[in-house]
Amino acid sequence: MTRGKDLLDRQLEHWQSTFVANPExxxxxxxxxxxxxxxLFRREGLTDVLELGAxxxxxxxxxxxAGFNVTALDHASDALAELDQAAMASGHGTQLTTTAHDVRQTLPVPDxxxxxxYSHMLFNMALTTPEFDHLAAEVARVLRPGGLHVYTVRHTGDAHYGAGTPHGDDMYENGGFIVHFFNRALVDRxxxxxxxxxxxxxxxxGLPRRLWRITLRRREAPQ
Incomplete structure (x- = not known):
C-alpha cells in the first residue's frame, strides 16, 4: 500500500500528463x-475568488x-499556461492570477x-486526512470574515467507493486515478x-459520479 507524499506526487504527474493529452x-x-x-457569490456581493485545483x-x-477577480491555483503548470492564454483571448486576462501550487503547502495568499x-473535486485528491486538516485551516486563514467556501467531493455512496485498488484512508484507485471519498464525519471535521x-x-x-456540494461561511470571530 502506497501512502503519503509519494502517492500524491504520482497522482499529480498523472494529472499533468492527462491534461496535456486531453486539453478539453x-x-x-x-x-x-x-x-x-x-x-451565490454574486448575491453576496463578493469580488475576489481563490480557486483551488483550477x-x-x-x-x-x-x-x-461573471466579473470576478480570480486567483487560480493548480499543480499542473501546463494547464495554467493554457488557462492564462484563454483568459487573455477572451479579454479577461487582467482579472486572473495563476500560480502553480501544491495544496499540501501554505496557500500563497495573505491572511x-x-x-x-472554490474548488470542484480538489478535495478528492490523494491527500491524507491530516493533510485535509491543514488545507481546511489554510482556507479559513485566507478567507475574510463572512466569506464563503464552496467545494465538491465524491462521497462514500459513489459507485467507485470500495472498488479498485485500496490505498487506505478511504482512498481507492480506478483507471489510474486515486479518489479520497468523503463521509459526513469528514465533512463536519x-x-x-x-x-x-x-x-x-x-x-x-456517466457513471454517474455521486457528489456533495458543500457551502461554508467563515465565522466573524473564533468560537
Missing amino acids: MYGTDPSASGVYAID GQGRDTLAFLR TSVDAV LTLGCTLLDVTEFEEG
Whole structure:
C-alpha cells in the first residue's frame, strides 16, 4: 500500500500528463457547482475568488466572465499556461492570477485576503486526512470574515467507493486515478473556523459520479 507524499506526487504527474493529452477533457462549459457558486457569490456581493485545483479552467473562465477577480491555483503548470492564454483571448486576462501550487503547502495568499474559496473535486485528491486538516485551516486563514467556501467531493455512496485498488484512508484507485471519498464525519471535521451552511447531493458524469456540494461561511470571530 502506497501512502503519503509519494502517492500524491504520482497522482499529480498523472494529472499533468492527462491534461496535456486531453486539453478539453471536461469540455468548456462550467460545471453545475461552478454555476451555483457564481450565483451565490454574486448575491453576496463578493469580488475576489481563490480557486483551488483550477485544472483546465472551465469554471475559472466562467468566474471571469461573471466579473470576478480570480486567483487560480493548480499543480499542473501546463494547464495554467493554457488557462492564462484563454483568459487573455477572451479579454479577461487582467482579472486572473495563476500560480502553480501544491495544496499540501501554505496557500500563497495573505491572511483574510479573499472573499470566497472554490474548488470542484480538489478535495478528492490523494491527500491524507491530516493533510485535509491543514488545507481546511489554510482556507479559513485566507478567507475574510463572512466569506464563503464552496467545494465538491465524491462521497462514500459513489459507485467507485470500495472498488479498485485500496490505498487506505478511504482512498481507492480506478483507471489510474486515486479518489479520497468523503463521509459526513469528514465533512463536519473540515469546518474549522467556518459554519456549515449546506450539503447538497448531486450527480455528474456517466457513471454517474455521486457528489456533495458543500457551502461554508467563515465565522466573524473564533468560537
